[in-house]
Amino acid sequence: MGRQIAVLILATLALAACGSAPQRKAESGKVTTAPGGGGYLAGDGPGAETAVNLDAIPDPVPRNEPLHRYANRPYVALGKTYTPLTRMGNFKQRGSASWYGKKFHGQRTSSGDVYDMYAMTAAHPTLPIPSYARVTNLANQKSVIVRVNDRGPFLHERAIDVSYTAAHKLGIVGSGSGEVEVESIAASGPVQSKPPENSAPAAMTAAPVALTSLDSSETRVYLQLGAFKSQQGAESFMARMRSDLGDFGKQFKLSAKDGLVRVHIGPYRSQSEARASAESMRRTLGFKPMLNLP
Secondary structure (H helix, E strand, C coil): HHHHHEEEEHHHHHHHHHHHHCHHHHCCCCCCCCHHHHCCCCCCCCCCCCCCHHHHHHCCCCCCCCCCCCCCECCCCCCCECCCCCCCCCCCEEEEEEECCCCCCCCCCCCCCCCCCCCCCCEHHHHHCCCEEEEEEEECCCCCCCCCEEECCCCEEEEEEEHHHHHHCCCCCCCCCEEEEEEEEEECCCCCCCCCCCCCCCCCCCCCCCCCCCCCCCEEEEEEEEEEHHHHHHHHHHHHHHHHHHHCCEEEEEEEEECCEEEEEECCCCCHHHHHHHHHHHHHHCCEEEHHHH
């Protein structure tokens, strides 16, 4: 009997030890909802872990850009009519800011840019597209500058939707939203020469960029800005190139070849024109694009 009691005691101790052991497998899983029940829309979120240092991503430098040909016309969303502003500056607003992430990453914005959740951008119902605004978190006084390139938000009386990186800098990623002050910034400097004409106003759910394929019938010369294993990476990089280069007078496109998605700009009438353009870009981008021949 004494032996049976000893066995029962040992079994009980073993079960207790198992129950208190750390659950490593469960702990290593990715969190899909923000702490405290706040956060983001269903199916959205910060995405996979990245080596990008969000705090090191600089705010954009405000500059004069031509207003988009289509994105600043009056429009109707969810039964309400909005009339976008057509002048920079002289706008200040307080309200709730939220953010959007991987659900919209790589999709078209109202400006025609590809949304990059790691860039410093925002969506606003009426601020000019494109334009710049300072967003200040009223709870902690953290402040960022964003480039407005999309329309929205239209639900819950929110004032502005900022990118994932902007939300991180403002300190509202975990809560999902925060009370902010939005103030437009009037940029200085010359206006770019030509407005984009390749896009009508679009919701954040527009279709991703379509890929093309370069072949021997392609007789025009392009410059290659980069090559990526995934279309998402290429689209994110292309969005940054659009922002850095502004209206360069050439078209961006993605081309699939040899298992890579390449970011091209062009076309150029000759190799000499393309090489001169690459040298000009080197001074702006810090690297020299590669000549891509048909």
